Amino acid sequence: MKLYIAEKPSLGRAIADVLPKPLQKGDGFIKASNGDVVSWCIGHLLEQAEPDFYDPRFKKWQIDHLPIIPLKWQLKVKPKTKKQFTILKKLILQADELINAGDPDREGQLLVDEMIEFVGVNEQKKASVQRLLISDLNPSAVKKSLQNQKRNHDFVPLSVSALARSRADWLFGMNLTRAFTLAGQRFGSHRVLSVGRVQTPILGLVVRRDLEIENFIARPFYDVIAHFNTDQAETFTAKWRPSAACEPYQDEDGRILSKALAENVIKRIANQPAEVTQLSHKEKRHSAPLPYNLSSLQIDAAKAYGMSAQTVLDVCQSLYEKHKAITYPRSDNRYLPTGHFSEAEQVFNAIKHNKGQSDYLIEQADLTIRSKCWSDTKVEAHHAIIPTSKKLAAGSLDKDELKLYQLIARHYLIQFFPPYIFNETKVEVEVSGGKFITTAKQELQLGFKALMGKTELQPEQLLPSLTLGQRLLCSHGELLEKMTQPPSHFNDASLLAAMTGISRFVTDPDIKKILKETDGLGTEATRAGIIELLFRRDFLKREGKKIVSTIAGRSLIAMLPDLITRPDLTAKWEATLANIARKEQNYQGFMQPLLEQLKQLILLSSSCDASAFKAIKGPMPSKRYKRKRKTPIKKPYKKD
Template sequence: MRLFIAEKPSLGRAIADVLAKPLKKQDGCIYSADGDCVTWCIGHLLEQAEPERYDASLKKWSIDRLPIIPEQWQLVPKSKTRKQLKIIKSLIKQADSIVHAGDPDREGQLLVDQVLAYHGVKGARAKGVQRLLISDLNSMAVRHAMTKMRDNNDFIPLSTSALARSRADWLYGINMTRAYTLQGQKVGYQGVLSVGRVQTPVLGLVVERDRQIQRFISKPFYQVEAVVKQQGGQSPSFRARWQPSKACDPYRDEQGRVLNKGLAENVCSRISGQVALVSKLDKTLKKQPPPLLFNLSALQIEANKRYAMTAQQVLDNCQQLYERHQLITYPRSDSRYLPVDQHAMAGQVSGAVAANIVELNCVVDEADLSLKGRCWNDSKVDAHHAIIPTARKQDVSALDKPLRQLYELISRYYLAQFLPSYAFNETTVELEISGGVFVAKARQEVELGYKKVLPDRGHQQEQTLPALAQGEMLSCIDAKVLEKATEPPKPYNDGTLLAAMTGISRYVSSDAIRKILKDTDGLGTEATRAGIIELLFKRSFLQRCGKNIQATEAGKGLIASLPVSATSADMTAQWEAALNSISERESSYSGFMTPLQQSLFPLIKEAKATLPTGLKGVKVAKPKGRRRSTTAKKITRSART
């Protein structure tokens, strides 16, 4: 018997649907006519043991027993899914061969690997396990994936990376949460201080942004705008902006803005009615290729901008589109690229989009399906590829509005790959007026290209310039001083906070760490970022003010109480880089875990010497209907990220 172990029931059903019929459904599994069997996990069937599992005395929180470092790591069955774990154990004993069909990501790899190890699959039997990578639940895509199964041993580094992350999060979260919760009690704070290597730096980003806004003092600055026209012609006027010379530096701030109103007024009075000489003229044809396809974070950011969806709403709706409706591929992807052989599906996928969204018919008709742009790149794809529509045809008008919006957005980005680049002429004119330099810019559209399917959000019409020649004399017919004011940073919203998490190198204070970070490194993973943000809301560390996200008093107090290493992005960004390095076979499990374990001792020593006075007087609402001990246990479980 060949046994397929899927991560979720929906994936298990998709696999069974392509096996020999008739199918025979049994408790927790499905048999095919030729004897193959499909079973499934229900998410994680196993979880890290709590500290008291290692030592019963650790159930009582004591700062003198920290740090807690297990000598032999233990996994325990989840109580709600214990029955399914037993069913899988029985099927493994009967199986002649095993196919790992976890989701195509780091967590999906570890999830099934741990079940196999827990049930004693080792040696030659473990070496024979095959890996089935499915990103599309439609039958045709599943059949195709089954022709390309790989050796599961190829993914050991990915699984090891996930294991290191899981254990490291346990060590850091359990020890830091216990230490600071106990210290918090000494200043009268009665809540559990959940500390995690990802959630706490994310909270730190928000607290720091709130501080910047609160401390911001607006300052006026001044610009001079000249209104220029060709002499004796009928062409429309255009605007040019003054470029202060080096002599103006004493009157400018570090961003180059002029702070002296008198200086600006003097320039304005000198240029009005004067000749404007075209001293430099540059006209360049530029081409802009279609944007890359979506990974989950990019989709969450764009959907927040367009539709004000939260990160969690995007993830939840995408899971429905993937599992229930089978209209998109695997949504928890961190890749924005497609394998080259997927290009052969372009006709079927675009045809399905045309059938599902009537208004995109004209775009599909115009699309050149032979185009193979930068998104098709095998070197950028491993376990999973970018999120794209599937070849499934379905009346999407019957879907809920958020589902329709996301499906259409994903479809438009896919179709954009088969349209030409957006082409435009960019013209820059430099003018000399009364000894001062003024610059005017304009963009003239040449080819709309992919923007036929991806129109700009809130695009502002740029000015047009008449046909000009270098050395031409123009007239400055008017001039005015524009009085403006510096603005504080904007509060975070779901989209900008996600962008900060994915582009974490901008917030890393250490130049050395910034240098080792890659474009793909960030706070958390594609699968966890939305959950981390929501967790901070559940812990009452964050709150929503309209579309904005702000820290609560408890959140501010927690960050003020912790060492900088716990609240900044440096440490966790370095972790993510190290975990990626493990998955890419560039470093080892022990090379990551040993220094981490050693770092716990000074961290706990520092916690013991610190009283979190920032939380003095801050009250925490107790969860309704739950005993504090139960709540504390659940909070410390979630503290691990």
């Protein structure tokens, strides 16, 4: 008997639908006519044991118990899913051959692997386990995946990476939450002060941004615009570029803060001869952006529709499981396997039928164009989120589902559009020893931007026909007085962008360099949940579209050691976890320095700032934070 072990019932049913009929539905499994069986986990059937499982003394929180570090890690059966665990355990032990059909990501790999390990499968049977990767729940795609199974052993590094992440979160969250909650109790706090490996640096980002805005002092700065005339009475303008000698009068962004200096430049250039000292004409091509992964989709949906990250994830899960209209949504990859290129016409037909984009734009696509997204070398366990070939019944998608389907369809279609092409002219003019710069752009071909809201070609500043060395006249200068602006508060889009591009917020230059090519803080599947958790714990709140910190959130960050509240440490861990998945580092190389840092941080809890506890003496908020969504949706299982 072959046993297919899916991550969720929806995936299990999709596999069973393509097995030999008739199907026999049992309690927690489906049996095909050839004797093969499909069963499923319900997310993780196992969970990390609590500290008191290792030692009953740990049930009481005491500082001298910390850090609690298991010598031998233990898993326990989750009480809510014990029935399905029992069913699946029996089937695993009975089966002749096992197929891991967990979702195509680290967590999906781990939750099936840990189940096989936990029930005591012998080594020979374990070595023969196959891996089934399914990103599209439609029957034709599932059949294709069944014909392309791989050795499960080849995916062990994914499992190890997920295991290391899980244990790190347990060690970091459990030990530091106990340490700083106990520290708070010494000063009258009666609240659990939750500390997390990822959630706390994210809260730190928001708190620091809010404080920067509140403490911001606007300052005037000055731009000088020169007006030039040619011999043919043609005119154009250019902006002054200050020389190195002006640095004492500039801020860190190069803006001139001295009005007197700007006025002096204007006096010097009025009615003075000028010369074109640099001139370049370049044709530039911008290719279409890659198809979506989950984070890039969440960012665009927040910008376009104000959707929260969790709402986008929930809606995508419905499009994937209920409607089978898109591929696996919890993906961190933006590339597609080359084999999918031949299926483009069927996907186009589905997009057209499902009103994913207008018929006119779909018909403009060119199926012979092969964008840079098609790359087998850049596709690992899963690929970018794209529409499937499934044609839906009219009106089957609600408003939010249709909005996201159209975004996903658009980013797929633009892979078959030509690049956006424009001419860029850069001019440098010298007058009275000063340099003035201007740039003009002339659009030549909209290309993929026809799907991004642009409807016609438009020139920017029109420049006269200039030549290198041409003599001009500067008729006068113009002073523009402006005010510096504070940074913007985070919103759903910018906070997600900060989590994915975390290197911008890292202070250590060596770590910053390492992180530029990594996925940032958290995973595609967990980022939305982390943000929501901070709302539920009353550390963040919404003010319109803004996400701001609460008094409790600020107090927690003020009280914690700087190392915990900044992204440097956990961002470096994320890079290491990615390296483990790629077989470039090992488990011990990740865990050993983490344990040493954990011990140091627990020592710091005894000397944290007591005054910070004054604002967080109350209990945890009892009112559960709720997201707003007009159309109810069945909430899928969340791994984290």
